[in-house]
Amino acid sequence: GAVVSQHPSWVICKSGTSVKIECRSLDFQATTMFWYRQFPKQSLMLMATSNEGSKATYEQGVEKDKFLINHASLTLSTLTVTSAHPEDSSFYICSARDSGPTSGANVLTFGAGSRLTVL
Amino acid sequence: KNQVEQSPQSLIILEGKNCTLQCNYTVSPFSNLRWYKQDTGRGPVSLTIMTFSENTKSNGRYTATLDADTKQSSLHITASQLSDSASYICVVAPTGFQKLVFGTGTRLLVSP
Numbered sequence: 001g002a003v004v005s006q007h008p009s010w011v012i013c014k015s016g017t018s019v020k021i022e023c024r025s026l027d028f029q030a031t032t033m034f035w036y037r038q039f040p041k042q043s044l045m046l047m048a049t050s051n052e053g054s055k056a057t058y059e060q061g062v063e064k065d066k067f068l069i070n071h072a073s074l075t076l077s078t079l080t081v082t083s084a085h086p087e088d089s090s091f092y093i094c095s096a097r098d099s100g101p102t103s104g105a106n107v108l109t110f111g112a113g114s115r116l117t118v119l
Numbered sequence: 120k121n122q123v124e125q126s127p128q129s130l131i132i133l134e135g136k137n138c139t140l141q142c143n144y145t146v147s148p149f150s151n152l153r154w155y156k157q158d159t160g161r162g163p164v165s166l167t168i169m170t171f172s173e174n175t176k177s178n179g180r181y182t183a184t185l186d187a188d189t190k191q192s193s194l195h196i197t198a199s200q201l202s203d204s205a206s207y208i209c210v211v212a213p214t215g216f217q218k219l220v221f222g223t224g225t226r227l228l229v230s231p
Contacts, residue, residue, distance in 0.1 A: 006162070043208060043223045044163070093162050108219070110155075110162035 002028050004096050006111030013084055014119055020080045021114045023094030029074040030096035034108070035067075038091040050077040084118040091115050121146040123211050123222035131228045136199055140225045142192040142209030150212045154183050154194045157206045157224070166194070166207075199229045 003026040013019050023033055031052045036044040048069050049057040056069035066088075068080040077096075081088055093113040123144045132138050144152070151170045155163035167176045167183040169192070175184050180197045196203055209222040 004162075041226070043221045046218060049218075091160070095162075110164070113160065113162045115160065 002026075002096075002098055002109040004094065004109045004111040006094055006114055008114055009112060010115040010117075012117045012119065015085055016083055018080055018082045019084055019116060020078055021092055021094075021116075023077045023079070023096065023111050025075045025096040025098075025109075028096075028098045030077075030098060031074060032097045033071060033077040034095045034097075035069060035077075035079050036093045036095070038093060038113075044093060047079075052077075081116065084116070086118045089116055089118045121211075121213065121220045123209055123220050125207075125209050125222040125225050127225060128223070129226040129228070131230055132199055134199060134201055134229050134231050137195065137197050138199060138227065140194045140196075140207050140209075140227070142194070142222055144190050144192070144209070144211045144220070144222075146190075146211040146213055146220050148214045149187065149190075150214045152183075152185055152192050153210045153212070154181070154192075155208045155210060157208055159205070163208055196227075201229050201231060203227060204229045 005024045005026055007022045033050040035047045037047050038044050046059050047062045050069045050071040052071045052074055058064045066082055071077040091113050094111045095108045126141045151168055153168040154166040156166050157163040166178050166181050169176050169185045171187050182195045185192045206224040206226050208224045211220045
């Protein structure tokens with residue numbers, strides 16, 4: 001089945017530094033990927049929709065200059081948390097939609113998530 | 120407003136027992152409903168996906184039901200195992216490629 005690889009699985013960084021998280025679709029092409037943020041004991045909150053070859057679409061309240069998204073190929077999207085602060089500490093999850101001809105509409109596969117801790 | 124509500128918020132059951140989780144939604148127009156299992160510190164893993172015309176789907180010990188008329192779904196877990204301890208999330212997809220609507224999840228703890 002479809003597999004989405006997310007890396008790193010966890011990262012600790014100092015306040016003020018930038019952190020990049022990668023999301024790769026391993027065996028399918030994904031024109032659209034999604035980035036979520038999840039706080040403890042809460043559900044996933046959509047941050048942005050990443051579109052291959054075009055600008056990402058951010059949800060209301062998400063700072064696009066802080067959370068940079070790049071979707072340069074059909075199998076890779078990256079999320080960069082710039083000038084990270086402790087309040088950015090969270091669990092970040094990506095998902096990808098299989099855009100192949102045999103895929104079902106709106107079928108998403110999630111990555112394993114990345115735990116970010118900003119000191 | 121499109122919403123998905125899940126109950127109970129949390130649940131503790133003894134190993135080997137059955138349990139049923141509930142999901143009510145107001146998403147319209149409706150395309151499909153999925154149940155995901157999310158282990159602590161991991162991404163969600165799909166258990167079942169049902170379209171408007173399906174009213175039940177099984178995946179091993181997991182059986183999901185859907186009543187599109189009342190906009191309710193349930194996830195039944197049979198003969199629970201310790202490894203079933205996780206959060207179970209109900210996700211409803213509107214038609215087309217609109218944003219998915221996530222429930223807040225049910226945290227299940229299976230106790231030995």
